[in-house]
Amino acid sequence: MVSVQNISKAGIADEELWSKQQAEKLFDLPFNDLLFKAHTVHRENFDPNEVQLSTLLNIKSGKCPEDCSYCPQSVRFDTNVEVTPVMDKETVLESARAAQAAGATRFCMGAAWRSPKDKDLDAVVPLIEAVRDLGMETCVTLGMLNDMQARRLANAGLDYYNHNLDTSPEFYGEVITTRTYQDRLDTLENVRNADINVCCGGIVGLGEAVADRAELLRQLANMPVQPQSVPINLLVRVKGTPLAEANAVHPIDFVKTIAAARIMMPKSFVRLSAGRTSMTDETQALSFFAGANSIFYGDSLLTTDNPVVVADNELFSSLGLNASLSTHN
Numbered sequence: 001m002v003s004v005q006n007i008s009k010a011g012i013a014d015e016e017l018w019s020k021q022q023a024e025k026l027f028d029l030p031f032n033d034l035l036f037k038a039h040t041v042h043r044e045n046f047d048p049n050e051v052q053l054s055t056l057l058n059i060k061s062g063k064c065p066e067d068c069s070y071c072p073q074s075v076r077f078d079t080n081v082e083v084t085p086v087m088d089k090e091t092v093l094e095s096a097r098a099a100q101a102a103g104a105t106r107f108c109m110g111a112a113w114r115s116p117k118d119k120d121l122d123a124v125v126p127l128i129e130a131v132r133d134l135g136m137e138t139c140v141t142l143g144m145l146n147d148m149q150a151r152r153l154a155n156a157g158l159d160y161y162n163h164n165l166d167t168s169p170e171f172y173g174e175v176i177t178t179r180t181y182q183d184r185l186d187t188l189e190n191v192r193n194a195d196i197n198v199c200c201g202g203i204v205g206l207g208e209a210v211a212d213r214a215e216l217l218r219q220l221a222n223m224p225v226q227p228q229s230v231p232i233n234l235l236v237r238v239k240g241t242p243l244a245e246a247n248a249v250h251p252i253d254f255v256k257t258i259a260a261a262r263i264m265m266p267k268s269f270v271r272l273s274a275g276r277t278s279m280t281d282e283t284q285a286l287s288f289f290a291g292a293n294s295i296f297y298g299d300s301l302l303t304t305d306n307p308v309v310v311a312d313n314e315l316f317s318s319l320g321l322n323a324s325l326s327t328h329n
């Protein structure tokens, strides 16, 4: 691995850059060797029996002008998704309090925007402040941000901003045409510069090759500072979207992606994200063994279903997992 003297804001020296070949080689390892390596890295950096819980809320649904071909909220696809304006503070707080009572430590609010207008942020800032006042970690995902907007969210006390790369730069154009990979990298840079923690990951199951999965992880791992949270979503195939009939991903291939993410980003929280309703308990257990240590927790994601809280609590209990780990002190 090439070692560079890259002193990040977090003060980490000697970050290692991954080459394409090194990233792809992980996916070629025998499964047992890959999992052993990933689990070893996981144990060196985390308590392997702890899982962080984030709850999602769609605070502005539908009618998004972008054409992300996986997304039910794009105005271009006929998906019957509800179209709503930004939710009022009391409704958000009700949902955040319920999430906190159920055990979530982070509350993530999503809005179906290409990029928020400054007046949109006027509506979101009080929501962030209110959730923060409950003592929860805050996260929002609002689309592209400029430098000033990122600073404004930082001043509101935002802990995390979610903005995904989704896939490799090479495959990206097959999935989204209305914004570029570079647009996404620019937003992530603005978020980093505002000292907001970055939550950035992607989707498995878009029709990408294994090399694209390796390259997505390489893009994430080689960032100036590795994202603090890395959501790995399994595509939720929503009727009406262009990817509704995409081929299912073999569970072993999904777990390999989690394992490679853990090895390449040893200190990041790797989130077993969308798509858990189509996974068996065994696939989820293997994902935790491979290094996933965060999930979306709560009965729904943004517009689609997530395993119900009682089912997740049973899963934690059967695996002896302690939930609710907070990522900062």
Ligand code: SAM
Binding pocket: 064, 070, 071, 072, 110, 111, 112, 113, 114, 141, 142, 143, 144, 162, 163, 164, 166, 201, 202, 203, 233, 234, 235, 236, 237, 238, 274, 275, 302
């Ligand atoms: N509009 C904002 C944006 O795209 O940045 C924020 C919300 S968007 C729904 C957040 C992320 O959810 C996407 O980047 C994508 O990775 C993920 N996502 C959306 N639809 C999905 C689906 N059907 N299956 C899996 N992940 C999905």
Ligand code: DTB
Binding pocket: 056, 072, 073, 110, 141, 162, 164, 201, 202, 231, 232, 233, 236, 273, 274, 301, 302, 303, 304, 305
């Ligand atoms: C992320 O990576 N996955 C979440 C969150 N960040 C915002 C969203 C998943 C959305 C799944 C489809 C839906 O429910 O609309």
Ligand code: SF4
Binding pocket: 064, 065, 066, 067, 068, 071, 072, 073, 074, 111, 112, 113, 114, 143
């Ligand atoms: Fe819009 Fe985000 Fe959905 Fe893309 S993923 S269509 S930007 S809501």
